[in-house]
């Protein structure tokens with residue numbers, strides 16, 4: 001199924017061209033952008049400062065993009081996992097994670113993923129579709145807790161840099177003053193390291209970067225992340241060395257700790273060598289078993305020992321608190337279930 005064209009998700013330049021082609025005054029583009037991204041009204045018939053005839057034509061031409069989540073699971077710790085249906089009919093997940101004053105939304109960029117990471121339920125689905133900018137933005141705009149959000153992380157389903165055009169378009173709308181007006185310092189994009197798109201992303205956006213590392217040895221990393229064969233982590237790190245992460249923008253490395261697989265002293269030594277000279281942080285994430293996985297979770301002591309050993313080598317290292325375990329908050333589990341048992 002191909003997605004219908006939507007007004008939501010268009011940039012001011014595209015709205016400008018649209019207005020010109022439709023014989024509308026140029027200032028109408030700004031008016032439409034304001035309705036869409038400041039007031040979150042996408043129905044052209046409700047855009048009362050646009051001429052009635054133009055409103056009607058826009059309503060006939062464009063399909064609505066904003067739709068409420070179809071399912072929500074609430075964890076005992078307050079984390080909520082929402083399931084949205086895309087315009088093409090696939091399921092995607094978004095996790096809302098409240099934490100004191102902070103409330104983070106974990107956003108998906110694709111339905112499924114073709115990167116095939118062995119520890120990831122989404123990877124097992126394969127790629128069903130890359131999300132349009134409207135489908136990415138809908139996860140934010142149609143979230144019941146929209147007005148409480150303080151942070152966004154592009155760490156949900158999919159590899160954002162395998163959908164760079166639409167992710168950059170969504171980021172432009174989120175961070176522009178004519179759009180949602182968010183500071184890029186409240187947004188983090190996570191990538192497995194899509195080398196051909198990395199510079200483009202770093203040059204055209206100011207949001208923080210998180211790189212999925214998970215093992216510093218190429219052969220071992222390739223075992224769990226096939227992406228290593230095409231785009232080695234060493235090349236990713238070389239590119240990162242060209243950029244400044246000492247001021248507004250931060251880079252971090254995500255490291256899922258799998259017991260006995262990537263948590264030995266030699267891994268610590270190699271991590272320290274690989275990341276030498278880059279101002280960064282490592283976020284340790286305890287592996288949570290997914291059905292059929294051969295990997296195991298480390299206990300609390302092992303996590304702390306690993307963190308302390310990295311910190312002793314001068315790498316700022318934190319252990320990320322697990323959230324929403326009771327509602328299958330790990331990316332891809334819920335949508336896999338819904339895919340197999342449609343609601």
Ligand code: SF4
Pocket residue numbers: 112113114115116117120121122123124156157158159192331
């Ligand atoms: S971990 Fe991320 S990049 Fe890897 S398969 Fe899962 S969604 Fe894709």
